[in-house]
Amino acid sequence: MLNIGKARIERVYGQSRLCADVTLNGHGTTLWLGVPAAQEAYLSVGRADPFVMALLPAAMRGGHTLVCEDPMSQRLRHQLRDDLMSALSSVGTVYRPVPVRGPLTESPCPSRGAVGTGFSGGADSLYTVYRHGADSEYPLTHLAVFNSGVFEGESYRENFRRACGAAEQFARERGLETVFVDTNFYEALPERFLDVYSFRNLACALALQGLFAVYLLSSGHDIANFHFDLHNSASYDPLTVSCASTEGLTFYLSGMEVKRWQKLEALSDWEPSWKWLHPCIYGGAGGLNCGHCKKCARDATTLYALGTLDRYAAVFDTAEYRKHMAARMGFVLANRGNHLYDETLALMTARDVPIPPAAYVYEKQFRRAMEELSTSQRKDG
Numbered sequence: 001m002l003n004i005g006k007a008r009i010e011r012v013y014g015q016s017r018l019c020a021d022v023t024l025n026g027h028g029t030t031l032w033l034g035v036p037a038a039q040e041a042y043l044s045v046g047r048a049d050p051f052v053m054a055l056l057p058a059a060m061r062g063g064h065t066l067v068c069e070d071p072m073s074q075r076l077r078h079q080l081r082d083d084l085m086s087a088l089s090s091v092g093t094v095y096r097p098v099p100v101r102g103p104l105t106e107s108p109c110p111s112r113g114a115v116g117t118g119f120s121g122g123a124d125s126l127y128t129v130y131r132h133g134a135d136s137e138y139p140l141t142h143l144a145v146f147n148s149g150v151f152e153g154e155s156y157r158e159n160f161r162r163a164c165g166a167a168e169q170f171a172r173e174r175g176l177e178t179v180f181v182d183t184n185f186y187e188a189l190p191e192r193f194l195d196v197y198s199f200r201n202l203a204c205a206l207a208l209q210g211l212f213a214v215y216l217l218s219s220g221h222d223i224a225n226f227h228f229d230l231h232n233s234a235s236y237d238p239l240t241v242s243c244a245s246t247e248g249l250t251f252y253l254s255g256m257e258v259k260r261w262q263k264l265e266a267l268s269d270w271e272p273s274w275k276w277l278h279p280c281i282y283g284g285a286g287g288l289n290c291g292h293c294k295k296c297a298r299d300a301t302t303l304y305a306l307g308t309l310d311r312y313a314a315v316f317d318t319a320e321y322r323k324h325m326a327a328r329m330g331f332v333l334a335n336r337g338n339h340l341y342d343e344t345l346a347l348m349t350a351r352d353v354p355i356p357p358a359a360y361v362y363e364k365q366f367r368r369a370m371e372e373l374s375t376s377q378r379k380d381g
C-alpha cells in the first residue's frame with residue numbers, strides 16, 4: 001500500500017512547498033513541489049491529484065494500492081482507472097492496474113483561468129508558443145519550467161535556475177508571465193526519467209490548479225507515431241494527456257498534428273525563434289547550441305534541408321555546420337529507423353538535398369559506435 005498523507009505548505013528558502021508524506025510498506029519520505037513564495041496561492045492545497053500523478057508509475061510497477069488522505073478530483077480518478085491504467089496494463093508486463101482509494105471531489109479548484117505551457121526552447125515547445133498567440137482559442141498567459149528530473153548531475157538545481165532565467169527573458173519579450181515549479185522528484189523517486197517524464201510534468205501542472213484553467217503539453221511525436229513504448233512515456237502522450245484533466249484544469253497535447261520538420265518549417269518564418277531555438281541537450285535556451293549533439297545534428301540538418309539554417313546564425317554556428325556537414329548527415333543516416341530522423345531524410349530526398357559521399361562513411365562509423373555502446377550497456381545491465 002502506498003499512502004499519500006494530507007498535503008501541507010512549508011515555507012523554506014523563499015519557496016512555498018506543497019508537501020505530502022508518502023509511506024510505502026512502513027517506509028516514509030516527503031514528496032514536495034515548490035513555487036516562489038509570491039506564487040503560493042497558485043498551489044492546489046487539499047488535492048491529492050499531483051501526488052497521485054507523480055506516484056502512479058511507481059504504484060503500477062510495484063502493484064501498490066494508492067491510498068489518499070486528501071480528496072482527489074473525481075474526473076481524474078475515473079480517467080486514470082478506466083482509461084490510462086487499463087491501456088498501460090494491456091501492453092507488456094511493466095505496469096498493472098492498482099486501486100486508488102480515498103475521498104473524491106467534483107468541485108473545480110478555483111483558478112485564475114491562466115493558460116500555460118512548458119518552455120525549453122526546443123522545437124516542440126516553441127511551436128506551442130507560436131501556435132497559441134492572441135488569435136488562438138487559448139492564448140498563452142504563462143510559460144512554465146518544471147524541475148521534475150530533466151535537469152541532471154550535481155548542478156541540476158543551477159541548471160534549473162538558468163532555464164528559469166531564459167524563460168523569464170523570453171516571456172518578457174512575448175508579454176507573458178512565468179511560473180516555476182521545483183520538486184524533489186529527482187532525489188525521492190528512483191526512476192528512469194524517460195520512462196516517466198510525462199507523468200511528472202503533468203503532476204507539476206496539477207499542483208498549479210490555483211493558476212491554470214488550460215495547460216498545453218508540447219508533443220514530441222506526431223499522432224501518426226503514437227505507440228506504447230513503456231520506456232519513453234512521450235510515445236503515448238495522446239492517451240496520458242487526455243486522462244489528466246480535472247473538473248477545473250483541461251490538458252491538451254499541443255503540436256501532435258504535425259511532424260517535427262513541419263514545426264521547424266513553420267518556426268523558420270517566425271522571427272522570435274531565430275534567436276530562441278534551442279534543441280541542444282547541453283547548456284540552456286538563450287545560448288548557443290553545441291551543434292553536434294544528437295538533437296542539434298538532427299534539427300540543424302532539417303533546417304539546412306529547409307534552406308533556412310542561416311536564419312539561425314544567432315543560435316547555430318552555421319559555418320561549423322557546413323564544415324562538418326558530412327558527419328552531421330552521417331549521424332542522421334545512422335539513425336534510420338527512428339521516425340524523427342527518417343522524416344529528415346525524407347525531406348532531404350523530397351527537396352533534392354545532396355548527401356556528400358563522406359556522409360556514408362560517417363554513417364558506418366556511427367553505427368559501429370552505437371552497436372558497441374549498446375553491447376557494453378547490455379553487459380553492464
Ligand SMILES: [Zn+2]
Nearest residue numbers: 280290293296
Ligand atoms: Zn547540442
